[in-house]
Amino acid sequence: MTEAIVVLLLVIAAGWPLGHYLAAVMRGAPMHGDRVFGVIEKPVYRLLGVDPSEGMTWKAYAAAFLASNAILGVLAWVVFMTQAWLPLNPNGAPNMRWDLALHTAVSFLTNTNQQHYSGQAQLSHLAQMTGIVGLQVVTPMMGLALVVATLRGLFGGRTPPSASAQATVGDVDVGNYWADVVRPSVRVMLPLCLLWSVLLTWQGVPSTLDGGPVATPVDASAGMAAQKIPLGPVAPMVAAKQIGTNGGGWYGPNSAVPLENPTPLSNLLEMVAILLIPVAITFMVGAFTERRRFSALVFGTMLLMSLVSGSAAIWSEGHSATASDIAVMEGKETRFGAGSSALWAAVTTQTSNGSVNAMHDSLAPLTGLVTIANMLVNGIWGGIGCGLQQFIVYLLLGVFLAGLMTGRTPELFGRKIEAHEVKLLAVLVLLQPLVLLGFTAVTLAVPELTGNSNPGFHAISQVFYEFTSAFANNGSGFEGLGDATAWWNLSTTLLLVLGRYPALLIPLAIAASLARKRVTPEGIGTLQVETPTFALTLVAVIVILTLLQFMPILVLGPIADHLALSAP
Amino acid sequence: MNTTSPPASTVHADIAPWRPAFAFAFIALLLFGFAYSLVGTGIGRLLFPHEATGSLIEQDGVVVGSSLVAQPFADDRYFQPRPSAATYDAMAVAGSNQARTNLDLRARIEEARMQVAAREGVAIDAVPSDLVTQSGGGIDPHVSPEAARLQVARVARARGLAVEQVEGLVAAHTQPASFGVFGAPRVNVLELNLALDALPRAAGAH
Incomplete structure (x- = not known):
């Protein structure tokens, strides 16, 4: 329970300033850091061939969103189906079958990261670094863009920045889709991901292009002559998966694998990352719409639901009658124990993240009920x-x-x-x-x-x-x-x-x-x-x-x- | 569209945005995905070379394992790790994914409890959960301090060491919950076993 309170306090303390920063980024007015981030943004807009200040109607905005998703999805699909022929495949991952590749591409495209494969054996480093991480970075920002456009609409649309973009009464300007995706990607997502990537490496998450060595286990009489230690550029991927409510793991069992989540401290870092931007967005709302009470409504309602659901999960897993079951550690990791596992299960389903640090199948049934209820609501932070x-x-x-x-x-x-x-x-x-x-x-x-x-x-x-x-x-x-x-x-x-x-x-x-x-x-x-x-x-x-x-x-x-x- | 606004902006709002969509897809995969991963990997590798390369343990120039990957031990002279649904194959990491109501799970746990109780010479009820359940990833490198203490007598006997000496080693390898709050106390099995091997041979052993 103490851990839950610490996580919440950390997230609120970091989410408050981040939310205000996010609001400034999404408003698009001149701000601190324009010079630095402009170095990346300006060439990007030139490649896109768009004017980031130009307004869009909601239909143009939606069309841009759908078109960018369509192309991204197809590219990722192709990468997954051809990875064996592409470079950076030290562990010899084969090409994915078309249906599995399709599911994987759409799953990461929709910010879901549902996985029907095990990454350490079935994806090449190149596929992870492009198809997986690329989508993990931009798809959460697409979600952010859409909700910001919706907020603009709810309050009457954006004030036209220039005469040429002026819209008539029939065409409300909800913002520029490309700017709404590129700005937070460059100014929020990537800096946070880099920070978390380094922090996670510090705790032991691999950060190398090597495929990993084959170890010779100590006790030969145990019958294992060689043990492959699968490595790779894992830390940047895990950072993006947590910061961006993505959730897909480098390794099959996700953040239960010690290489992906080595210590209780990395576990804490990852839990904070899972909640950070979703909570910051509730603070962004007030600053963006200049209605603090609106922010209070969103934050208060979500916090209430989060506390109820989180407490239920922790009680069910760690303090109810089933907690003394001999099977309580099935699917769990020793370094986390029942408490941290239950908290994670609640947090990852409240936010639509979906990464796990324990196998949900083996959770107490009522903890499973909490996770399903969280996903049905899909808006406790979300x-x-x-x-x-x-x-x-x-x-x-x-x-x-x-x-x-x-x-x-x-x-x-x-x-x-x-x-x-x-x-x-x-x-x-x-x-x-x-x-x-x-x-x-x-x-x-x-x-x-x-x-x-x-x-x-x-x-x-x-x-x-x-x-x-x-x-x-x-x-x-x-x-x-x-x-x-x-x-x-x-x-x-x-x-x-x-x-x-x-x-x-x-x-x-x-x-x-x-x-x-x-x-x-x-x-x-x-x-x-x-x-x-x-x-x-x-x-x-x-x-x-x-x-x-x-x-x-x-x-x-x-x-x-x-x-x-x-x-x- | 608005007929009074200049034609350029009208066109921009109406055509299907394929050109920017194409460019954006490549930027997402190559810049935001690939280049970011390279930079993150590079920084991590530079600052934390040991952790970045898998926390490997080497002995006499041979990689004998990783602090973060459990490996099997059979000999009585070693502490046992938790059971693994992946038979300790890190390329096939997995949990059992069996539900608490699954009778196969119950049978497996009962069997494991009896085996552990017989091996350690203790009552079945004294066996802790983590020593008879499969972890989430199948390569959990730790056991609980209780699970380690349970094995002390057997290991000491097999090695001809004093129980206190092995107990001391377990205590030295027990990591508490971080800051007393996060996670759970634990003992790294591979590191403990290597420390045992590194002890000077006890007089009278073998």
């Missing part, structure tokens, strides 16, 4: 950008429901939420249960497809977890699932896409539509959203709309699993 974007969805829903209950036209920041916006919201609300329950049902109905490593209720949890993780763009797994099959690769690829693009683009479309509306000045009759009362309403909306609809499958999976375990 992924970089997508977490706040999901929060805005909950906010719009909350305002709409509260408006209905009080008999007023629902409005947010003075703009009316009407049929068009609610229809778009309904798409998002319906998509999640349809997709998750639908695919879980189909997979469970055809036992040849599932590939479970466990029998009984836990098998249901395994399948539901995998789809939930894909759709939430989390990437963690109940990894016993035999998921490197065509069915799993292709079905989860579809869910990765369905979980990423609508969730980022629909709120932007809603914001652009709101931006076109006349602002009604706030008066006595206005629903005050930036209050503790509304925050609690919001939590209720999240619990009722998101968690209760999944109650049946949660009972069939983790809860039944728990009851089976505790039954005499």
